[in-house]
Amino acid sequence: MAQVSIRKVVKAYEGNVQAVKGIDLEIADEEFVVLVGPSGCGKSTTLRMIAGLEEITSGEIAIGGEVVNDVPPRDRDIAMVFQNYALYPHMSVFDNMAFGLKLRKFPKDEIKKRVDDAAKMLDIAMLLDRKPKALSGGQRQRVAMGRAIVRNPKVFLFDEPLSNLDAKLRVQMRTEIKKVHQLVPTTTVYVTHDQIEAMTLADRVVVMNHGIIEQVGAPQELYHNPATRFVAGFIGSPAMNFLTVKLVSDNGLYVELGDGTRLAVNPARTDRYKPHAGKTMTLGLRPEHLTETKANEKPGTAYLDALVDVTEPMGMETMVHFFIKGEPVCARVDPLTVANPGQILKLAADMTNMHLIDNDTNKVV
Amino acid sequence: MSATTLPARHFTTSLHRQRTWALWGSYAALSVFVVIFLVPPLYMLATSLKGSVEISAQTGNPWYPHSPTLENFIYLLTYNNFLRYFFNSAWVTVLTVIVSMVISIMAAFSLTRMGFWGSQAIATGVFLTYLVPASLLFIPLFQIVGWLGLLNNTWCLVLLFPTLAVPFCTWIMIGYFSSIPKELDEAALIDGASYVQILIQIFIPVALPGIIAATIFAFTVAWGAFLYPLAYLYNGDQLTLTVGIISDLIRGDVFLWGKIMAACVLGALPPIVIYAFVMDYYIAGLTAGATKG
Numbered sequence: 268m269a270q271v272s273i274r275k276v277v278k279a280y281e282g283n284v285q286a287v288k289g290i291d292l293e294i295a296d297e298e299f300v301v302l303v304g305p306s307g308c309g310k311s312t313t314l315r316m317i318a319g320l321e322e323i324t325s326g327e328i329a330i331g332g333e334v335v336n337d338v339p340p341r342d343r344d345i346a347m348v349f350q351n352y353a354l355y356p357h358m359s360v361f362d363n364m365a366f367g368l369k370l371r372k373f374p375k376d377e378i379k380k381r382v383d384d385a386a387k388m389l390d391i392a393m394l395l396d397r398k399p400k401a402l403s404g405g406q407r408q409r410v411a412m413g414r415a416i417v418r419n420p421k422v423f424l425f426d427e428p429l430s431n432l433d434a435k436l437r438v439q440m441r442t443e444i445k446k447v448h449q450l451v452p453t454t455t456v457y458v459t460h461d462q463i464e465a466m467t468l469a470d471r472v473v474v475m476n477h478g479i480i481e482q483v484g485a486p487q488e489l490y491h492n493p494a495t496r497f498v499a500g501f502i503g504s505p506a507m508n509f510l511t512v513k514l515v516s517d518n519g520l521y522v523e524l525g526d527g528t529r530l531a532v533n534p535a536r537t538d539r540y541k542p543h544a545g546k547t548m549t550l551g552l553r554p555e556h557l558t559e560t561k562a563n564e565k566p567g568t569a570y571l572d573a574l575v576d577v578t579e580p581m582g583m584e585t586m587v588h589f590f591i592k593g594e595p596v597c598a599r600v601d602p603l604t605v606a607n608p609g610q611i612l613k614l615a616a617d618m619t620n621m622h623l624i625d626n627d628t629n630k631v632v
Numbered sequence: 633m634s635a636t637t638l639p640a641r642h643f644t645t646s647l648h649r650q651r652t653w654a655l656w657g658s659y660a661a662l663s664v665f666v667v668i669f670l671v672p673p674l675y676m677l678a679t680s681l682k683g684s685v686e687i688s689a690q691t692g693n694p695w696y697p698h699s700p701t702l703e704n705f706i707y708l709l710t711y712n713n714f715l716r717y718f719f720n721s722a723w724v725t726v727l728t729v730i731v732s733m734v735i736s737i738m739a740a741f742s743l744t745r746m747g748f749w750g751s752q753a754i755a756t757g758v759f760l761t762y763l764v765p766a767s768l769l770f771i772p773l774f775q776i777v778g779w780l781g782l783l784n785n786t787w788c789l790v791l792l793f794p795t796l797a798v799p800f801c802t803w804i805m806i807g808y809f810s811s812i813p814k815e816l817d818e819a820a821l822i823d824g825a826s827y828v829q830i831l832i833q834i835f836i837p838v839a840l841p842g843i844i845a846a847t848i849f850a851f852t853v854a855w856g857a858f859l860y861p862l863a864y865l866y867n868g869d870q871l872t873l874t875v876g877i878i879s880d881l882i883r884g885d886v887f888l889w890g891k892i893m894a895a896c897v898l899g900a901l902p903p904i905v906i907y908a909f910v911m912d913y914y915i916a917g918l919t920a921g922a923t924k925g
Contacts, residue, residue, distance in 0.1 A: 318818075319821075319822075320818050340818075341823070341824040341825070347818070347822050349815040349818070349819060350815075353815035353818065353819040355816065355834055357837040357838055357840075367824050370823060370829065371824050414819075414823075
């Protein structure tokens with residue numbers, strides 16, 4: 268069993284700058300957890316504290332039930348994959364993968380077996396005699412993963428392992444990492460700033476911002492039920508639209524946009540939103556919930572006119588950008604929809620997927 | 633179309649012209665350096681191959697030997713004192729290099745990687761000590777060497793040369809160790825290595841070009857030193873090559889130029905051989921492939 272427990276962990280640097288501000292997180296055995304957030308949010312610091320590469324200012328980290336605050340990295344039984352691979356340049360691939368086992372005085376035949384098995388799993392068996400400089404970026408990252416796998420550790424730690432790869436290889440390696448976790452189901456903590464990576468890999472995603480955890484949840488849960496404005500804006504690509512609205516109660520509940528357009532709130536949410544009637548709030552609506560009008564709209568659809576500013580044809584869809592009272596909005600429409608700059612386009616807003624954010628607390632109500 | 637083509641061609645032509653001028657400038661500067669640095673050794677070689685009669689004749693072209701002879705070299709290689717000076721220089725140099733490199737590597741590793749309080753200030757201090765001219769130090773060091781009872785003893789050089797070599801070697805090694813990505817030692821720490829293992833198994837092999845550069849420097853300091861051996865050594869059996877040449881081959885106002893030059897040629901051989909041997913390692917980029925790219 269190798270659950271990871273992070274309890275009230277704080278990391279403060281000189282000058283009392285707090286990179287991590289008292290976070291709590293329980294990671295179950297064999298769970299794949301992704302820490303995601305913008306640069307400087309504290310995700311890498313958290314990972315490095317789990318690894319033992321950063322000291323904890325206060326709080327407690329436990330691996331497999333044992334508090335490891337004062338345990339050096341080598342005795343934590345963890346393995347880490349770094350963003351820039353961190354392969355030993357003077358050693359062959361085999362020696363890179365075997366280094367940790369040699370230091371732990373494993374028998375030679377056991378080392379060979381483990382390295383061969385990992386190399387087969389990662390499809391790098393033919394590269395074992397090469398030096399890192401003779402490998403491509405993707406191959407180097409596989410070797411770095413192999414070095415972690417052969418140790419058979421309690422916890423895998425990944426620190427933005429795909430950030431240095433090109434877009435195509437990143438997608439490929441993402442699948443490889445998921446496959447490796449299925450084959451070797453070890454507790455994994457993975458740090459990335461790429462929310463797509465987080466969504467595709469994680470059992471649970473931890474969204475961090477300014478040193479705190481904004482929300483923890485399954486990828487779909489975060490996508491459909493964000494708890495805060497930050498999570499709503501961070502998860503999803505293109506990002507959610509945010510519009511300043513007034514919640515109006517007038518023979519039903521409406522959100523009134525800056526230009527006076529009123530969009531009816533889904534009746535199922537009336538009770539939830541009614542206490543906020545009369546307040547100025549922020550409407551959150553994803554681009555895919557703002558589309559071209561269709562013949563048979565589902566209930567809860569509201570309509571608005573958009574003066575098209577820019578269109579971005581993506582192939583399977585077209586992104587239409589426009590403004591409502593100076594606030595930028597993006598809609599995702601069918602590629603066959605005619606939408607030229609300067610044209611008025613009638614759009615359908617799927618209000619069953621709307622989010623209403625309290626401007627004072629920045630929380631989704 | 634023409635409006636876009638013309639500036640592009642103009643740009644290419646101008647770039648080509650700039651490159652040509654830059655190359656001419658480089659060759660001109662290099663030629664000056666070649667003359668300054670290569671003429672003295674060539675003259676030294678030519679003189680070492682001349683007999684004493686030809687040297688003192690002062691006629692004809694002095695830049696090449698008219699009657700080449702190895703008599704100066706044969707004299708030196710069969711002259712016991714010269715061999716002793718050579719041997720003294722050799723063992724002092726070898727020990728200096730070993731002591732300097734051990735201290736420098738360990739100092740640079742601890743200053744760059746162990747992150748203790750004041751490490752930055754100490755690193756700067758190490759470099760500042762290098763800026764103190766050796767000629768200012770030899771009087772106080774004379775007192776220390778005398779107090780240690782090591783005057784006129786080659787061991788005093790083994791003690792003193794590292795004080796000249798260590799600061800600069802440490803500075804070179806700090807530069808090299810700093811260029812090694814931090815993730816490399818973090819990966820090794822997680823793999824289970826101790827700091828000593830990280831130094832020996834990761835840093836030394838990866839920083840080999842830097843170690844060779846620092847070794848060359850330490851070697852040069854010890855092999856070519858003149859002031860300290862001149863100040864601290866005075867008995868024939870303790871002299872090093874640089875001081876031995878002038879004490880034995882300048883007799884009163886008689887300069888045995890042929891033998892002096894031959895001794896200089898023989899004295900210059902070890903550095904030349906060593907530089908030639910390690911140059912490939914020096915240039916090789918062993919860190920390639922360590923990280924991204």
